Amino acid sequence: MFGAVLAFASAAFFGLNNATVRRGVLKSTVLQGMAITVPLGVPFFALFAALMGGYAAIANWSLAAWGWMSLAGVVHFVVGRYGNYRTTQALGATLSTPVQQLSILIALVMAYFVLGETVNSVNVFGILLVLLGPAVVMKQRKANTAAAKAKGFTPEYLPGFFWGLVCAVGYGSSPILISLGLGATGGLADSVGGVLVSYVAASLVVLALVIANGGPTYMRGMDKSSGKWFMISTVLVALSQLFRYLALAVAPISVVVPVQRLSVVFRILFNGMINRDHEVMDKWVITSIGLALLGVMALSLQTEATLTWLGVPNAWVIALSQPLF
Numbered sequence: 001m002f003g004a005v006l007a008f009a010s011a012a013f014f015g016l017n018n019a020t021v022r023r024g025v026l027k028s029t030v031l032q033g034m035a036i037t038v039p040l041g042v043p044f045f046a047l048f049a050a051l052m053g054g055y056a057a058i059a060n061w062s063l064a065a066w067g068w069m070s071l072a073g074v075v076h077f078v079v080g081r082y083g084n085y086r087t088t089q090a091l092g093a094t095l096s097t098p099v100q101q102l103s104i105l106i107a108l109v110m111a112y113f114v115l116g117e118t119v120n121s122v123n124v125f126g127i128l129l130v131l132l133g134p135a136v137v138m139k140q141r142k143a144n145t146a147a148a149k150a151k152g153f154t155p156e157y158l159p160g161f162f163w164g165l166v167c168a169v170g171y172g173s174s175p176i177l178i179s180l181g182l183g184a185t186g187g188l189a190d191s192v193g194g195v196l197v198s199y200v201a202a203s204l205v206v207l208a209l210v211i212a213n214g215g216p217t218y219m220r221g222m223d224k225s226s227g228k229w230f231m232i233s234t235v236l237v238a239l240s241q242l243f244r245y246l247a248l249a250v251a252p253i254s255v256v257v258p259v260q261r262l263s264v265v266f267r268i269l270f271n272g273m274i275n276r277d278h279e280v281m282d283k284w285v286i287t288s289i290g291l292a293l294l295g296v297m298a299l300s301l302q303t304e305a306t307l308t309w310l311g312v313p314n315a316w317v318i319a320l321s322q323p324l325f
Contacts (some may be wrong), residue, residue: 002250007259010243015266018237020229021085021273022093028226030085035210035219036230038077039203044238045196045255054193061190066197068181080170083163090160092153093271098288099164099262104261106172114176119176120322129295132288134171135309151277174258175176178248191249195241 035306049055058066080103086098105127112119178198182190210218247256268286308314 003069003247003256004259006243006247006250007256008262010240010247011263012266013236013240013243013262014260015268016083016270017233017240018044018088018093018188018263018267019270020233020270021238021263022088022275023175023224024226024229024233024269025085026226027090027223028230029103029222030082030089031206031209031213032219032260033085033230033233034078034081034206036235038081038199039240040231040234041077041199041238042196042203043237045199045242048192048242049101052192053189054196057187057189058193058197060192062208065181065183066320069194070201072177072181072199075170075177075204076174077199080165080174083165083167083170086163087160090156092155093267093275095155096160096164097267098166098291099161100171101261101264102165102168103170103172104295106169107175110173110176114180117177130293132291132295135307175248176269180243182249184244186249188249190248192242193214279307 017037021033021037040067047057084100087100090096108119108127110124178194181194186194244260247260
């Protein structure tokens with residue numbers, strides 16, 4: 001229960017963060033945004049680690065644990081976040097949502113090969129729904145483009161879907177890397193220390209990219225209003241990631257991931273409140289997001305327990321829960 005509450009809090013803060021990022025990337029580059037949101041996350045988690053015993057925990061880590069957590073940071077906070085910002089910039093927060101839900105497919109594939117998990121009939125149904133979400137967006141792209149142009153922006157579907165897939169790879173693979181880093185005995189202190197290690201590793205990569213693009217001169221070109229939105233995003237995403245890592249420390253991925261998918265609902269809610277003049281939110285967009293969300297639930301919920309709770313006959317529960325591969 002505690003893990004589900006932490007994951008719910010993570011989802012809420014992530015949804016609100018997405019709305020603030022959308023405002024930031026309207027007038028500034030993705031890398032400029034990351035140069036603020038990633039390195040400035042380090043002080044937050046340095047404080048959290050001090051308050052929650054994170055430093056003492058990571059002092060006892062193996063070299064492998066340090067490696068997994070550092071890799072998780074680069075994959076999630078650099079690769080995944082860059083993809084997230086770019087697809088949000090190209091499509092808007094709502095249009096980019098269905099393709100970003102492909103992250104659950106990445107997580108499923110990695111869990112199958114790395115952790116030895118299985119896929120059943122309900123999971124296959126979920127895969128089809130997740131794939132159907134982006135398909136609906138593409139089918140309605142003319143109408144979506146017209147609606148977007150009326151609000152002053154033109155969706156870029158090809159780069160948007162490409163970077164959405166990059167985002168899915170980053171966000172989908174990082175939970176597996178975090179779990180490998182925490183191991184079977186990782187607790188809350190290890191989790192807080194882990195997110196600090198992940199942020200530091202990611203920050204080093206981001207700072208190297210900023211230097212390669214001109215350093216201070218490059219950052220001075222950032223729009224001032226965008227800078228304010230990125231600062232707000234820094235706090236929100238730090239809180240989201242803190243609750244995410246804590247949830248993964250006290251609850252299995254099968255519980256944390258489905259609850260975190262509720263960030264989609266919060267994304268629609270907060271973007272409707274903050275970015276209504278910069279987003280497409282017609283019935284087809286909401287439908288595509290809903291299909292992707294249902295697919296994610298079918299993929300990530302515990303099949304047998306869920307079907308039993310829904311009152312499905314026992315014979316069907318057994319049949320649908322059997323591994324296909």
